[in-house]
Amino acid sequence: MRYVDEYRDAGKARALAASIASLCEPGRSYKFMEVCGGHTHTIYKHGLEDYLPENVTLVHGPGCPVCVIPMGRVDDTIHIAEQPGVIMTSFGDMMRVPGGRGSFFDSKAQGADIRMVYSPLDALKIARTNPDKKVVFMAIGFETTAPSTAMTMLRAKAEGLKNFSIFCNHVTIIPAIKAILDSPDLRLDGFIGPGHVSTVIGCRPYDFIARTYGKPLVVAGFEPLDILQSIHMLLTQLAEGRSEVENQYGRVVPWDGNPKALKVINETMELRPYFEWRGLGSISHSALRVRDAHAEFDAERIFEIPGVRVADPKACQCGEVLKGVLKPWECKVFGTACTPETPIGTCMVSSEGACAAYYNFGRFSRERVREATHG
Amino acid sequence: MCLGIPGVIVEILPDQPDLATVDVSGVRRAINIGLITEDEPEPGDWILIHVGFALSKIDEVEAKAAMDFLEGIGQAYEDEIEALKESRIE
Amino acid sequence: MAERGITERSAEWAEAVVREHAHVERASREDQVLERIERVRRRKARLREDNITLAHGAGGKATQTLIEAVFLEAFRNPLLEPLGDSALLGVGGASLAFTTDSYVVSPLFFPGGDIGDLAVNGTVNDLAVSGAVPMFLSAGFILEEGFPVEDLRRIVASMKDAAERAGVRIVTGDTKVVQRGKADGCYVNTAGVGLVGRPPPGPVRPGDAVLVSGPIGEHGTTVMLARGELDIEADLRSDTAALNGMIASLLETCGDSVRWMRDATRGGVATVLNEVAVDAGVAVVMDEDAVPVRPEVRGACELLGIDPLYVACEGRMVAIVDSSVADAALEAVRAHPHGAGAAVIGRIKEDPPGLVLLRTAFGGTRIVDLLVGDPLPRIC
Structure with a gap:
């Protein structure tokens, strides 16, 4: 596959790893956060940490839209799905995420009509072919996904569809990064920036991280060599005493983002005053809702929404894991009470969450594995 | 956080200029190209696909x-x- | 709305799970934590759900839990307990393999096959990988009121052809019709009996080679695309096939050196390898580069964010053989039309027991664990 396979080359990885090692100052340790869950997934799926020297640590950030959806919003979705005549649709990622009273799959098993779609346009198609039903699309995702929801809403309007609405749970990345940077117990040396979000918002919104907080950020692609190269670029910045925003993923990310995508988001959605993030708490101006002009497509205005907040168990230490203060395995409930089968906290709910990725892909002693695979 | 896959445009659908048939390793799907405005996408262009939309040209x-x-x-x-x-x- | 005056409650299920595990002490080092996790994983399965969900039928962890907590708990006996593809029975001096499987595939007809040949091939393969020569099959039909007779004829004709190709006879059957809406057109159950002509093979040992008989994930991907919901098109056909001929020539060539065989159906190659790792207490180390995957299967899987290792095959065998016969085994399998794309994909190691590891094409390593349920398309 072009633009995929050439970025998974082991030979280039070895060379890059050697160069990374030579950039590290002896005795100094480096901690970088990959903000995006897609990066976390890549890191574990390809075993990328095998190439990093011991003193370079990756902290897995909050950029998994499935993980940060609060349990209360899952319950709200199920509540809507249980109303008569409703077909609820969402991405496959959401189906197993438990709320306070079970997941979409559990609700489906009890009779609700909840369907998986690949694209919001598929939800629109379901609405067209089921004129007697109310079709709701539970929208999740960062700025990467919001334009698709916006385009779908505009399409529904153009077609004059009356039985389609959006339960909007889109979140924005910058306030989350800022919340992490403002956390007092955090020590990071730089950021691996979210590549696909940046195709939409561009690289400028990260300027404050370099300027105000003095941390370098490199917008990175999603193949393993992209991530290794970004780490190389971060270490080079640190070695040269710079803190800048750089773009490793130039093949996909234009410096100014996608103006049309930003325009359609702005046309259909506006910032909420605040929104709860699982693990991080309430963050102001960090999520989107449907604008008044499109109220007819806003499930929050069409349906009565309970809006009850569901607290995470006290034992759950997701907040600390998200901020990189704790490694997944250092959490009190990791792997015992909290597993991919019964995910207690946000980091375990999706395969992109820090804990789920570690549990599914990396749960072993590195030495024993090295022995097994190379012995 | 967001799965994006590169694919190559095979054909712009004549009746729906917002849609293009895109090939990913021998697999084809109609992808909405309405978010790409800067220069008109055409067959042979590589794009990044996310949830059925092209987000950018490669x-x-x-x-x-x-x-x-x-x-x-x-x-x-x-x-x-x-x-x-x-x-x-x- | 979320911004409005908010009341709060706790997730009772989550609090309960935390309480249940509260006695487990927090270990201080990563290795201790990992050992603790393995202990928790080996504990008796407990079914948490009040209702059956689709995950219980997907062949992953949820299916295992259901089998152990409900079926094995009630039916437990030494013949059932191995939970193999077939039960091995001694009857009047003969050694028999006995198996059953139900087929609920949707759509009923898909490129490369239909529910009929799938039902015959699946049961034939369950017998063949148990080391038996498949002989007799039963066929049970659950039909929905209104189902076209024409479609039924088509399914039955393809069962007849599949049975002939596999050299088995369908000798008994059953038909039930349920009211419209109570079933999805047609479900088929087949049971099968075969004669076991060889002694049970020795245990899987470190050093053994793991081979797969062809490119993986074609059946699962084909059926997923044939449902039409994803609007994805590809030139793909199901790999459904009876493997008894291929397995017979493998056993003829390699005899006792063939230690273990499975057909990689639900849950794919990853799931069957996890089963052998746990059952034999060994590690399986796979080479990502060596695993055969057709470009179209890869394309569909990349697009949907799923891993072909977990996608079902219906005509692919995973075999573990003594390393000394690995080349001969590969040659024997490749000589057969259903095994032309066979490859050695990994080795058995001693440590860490119970785990499947993958050496990635990128040069790293990771675990290949059991999935909870079906692999789901992702956007993240």
Whole structure:
């Protein structure tokens, strides 16, 4: 596959790893956060940490839209799905995420009509072919996904569809990064920036991280060599005493983002005053809702929404894991009470969450594995 | 956080200019290209696909620049290993 | 709305799970934590759900839990307990393999096959990988009121052809019709009996080679695309096939050196390898580069964010053989039309027991664990 396979080359990885090692100052340790869950997934799926020297640590950030959806919003979705005549649709990622009273799959098993779609346009198609039903699309995702929801809403309007609405749970990345940077117990040396979000918002919104907080950020692609190269670029910045925003993923990310995508988001959605993030708490101006002009497509205005907040168990230490203060395995409930089968906290709910990725892909002693695979 | 996959445009659908048939490793799907406005997408262009929409056109020049950097590091590494081998032989 | 005056409650299920595990002490080092996790994983399965969900039928962890907590708990006996593809029975001096499987595939007809040949091939394969020569099959039909007779004829004709190709006879059957809406057209159950002509093979040992008989994930991907919901098109066909001929020539060539065989159906190659790792207490180390995957299967899987290792096959065998016969085994399998794309994909190691590891094409390593349920398309 072009633009995929050439970025998974082991030979280039070895060379890059050697160069990374030579950039590290002896005795100094480096901690970088990959903000995006897609990066976390890549890191574990390809075993990328095998190439990093011991003193370079990756902290897995909050950029998994499935993980940060609060349990209360899952319950709200199920509540809507249980109303008569409703077909609820969402991405496959959401189906197993438990709320306070079970997941979409559990609700489906009890009779609700909840369907998986690949694209919001598929939800629109379901609405067209089921004129007697109310079709709701539970929208999740960062700025990467919001334009698709916006385009779908505009399409529904153009077609004059009356039985389609959006339960909007889109979140924005910058306030989350800022919340992490403002956390007092955090020590990071730089950021691996979210590549696909940046195709939409561009690289400028990260300027404050370099300027105000003095941390370098490199917008990175999603193949393993992209991530290794970004780490190389971060270490080079640190070695040269710079803190800048750089773009490793130039093949996909234009410096100014996608103006049309930003325009359609702005046309259909506006910032909420605040929104709860699982693990991080309430963050102001960090999520989107449907604008008044499109109220007819806003499930929050069409349906009565309970809006009850569901607290995470006290034992759950997701907040600390998200901020990189704790490694997944250092959490009190990791792997015992909290597993991919019964995910207690946000980091375990999706395969992109820090804990789920570690549990599914990396749960072993590195030495024993090295022995097994190379012995 | 967001799965994006590169694919190549095979055909712009004549009756729906917002839709293009896109090929990903021999697999085809109609993808909405309405978010790409800067320069008109055409067959043969590579795009990044996310939830059925094209988010951006892949820039071959940028891709080559990044690959050149990686190959440069690879070359330097091989030279070094070569030099190391020679120094051992001496 | 979320911004409005908010009341709060706790997730009772989550609090309960935390309480249940509260006695487990927090270990200080990563290795201790990992050992603790393995202990928790080995504990008796407990079914948490009040209702059956689709995950219980997907062949992953949820299916295992259901089998152990409900079926094995009630039916437990030494013949059932191995939970193999077939039960091995001694009857009047003969050694028999006996198996059953139900087929609920949707759509009923898909490129490369239909529910009929799937039902015959699946049961034939369950017998063949148990080391038996498949002989007799039963066929049970659950039909929905209104189902076209024409479609039924088509399914039955393809069962007849599949049975002939596999050299088995369908000798008994059953038909039930349920009211419209109570079933999805047609479900088929087949049971099968075969004669076991060889002694049970020795245990899987470190050093053994793991081979797969062809490119993986074609059946699962084909059926997923044939449902039409994803609007994805590809030139793909199901790999459904009876493997008894291929397995017979493998056993003829390699005899006792063939230690273990499975057909990689639900849950794919990853799931069957996890089963052998746990059952034999060994590690399986796979080479990502060596695993055969067709480009179209890869394309569909990349697009949907799923891993072909977990996608079902219906005509692919995973075999573990003594390393000394690995080349001969590969040759024997490749000589057969259903095994032309066979490859050695990994080795058995001693440590860490119970785990499947993958050496990635990128040169790293990771675990290949059991999935909870079906692999789901992702956007993240």
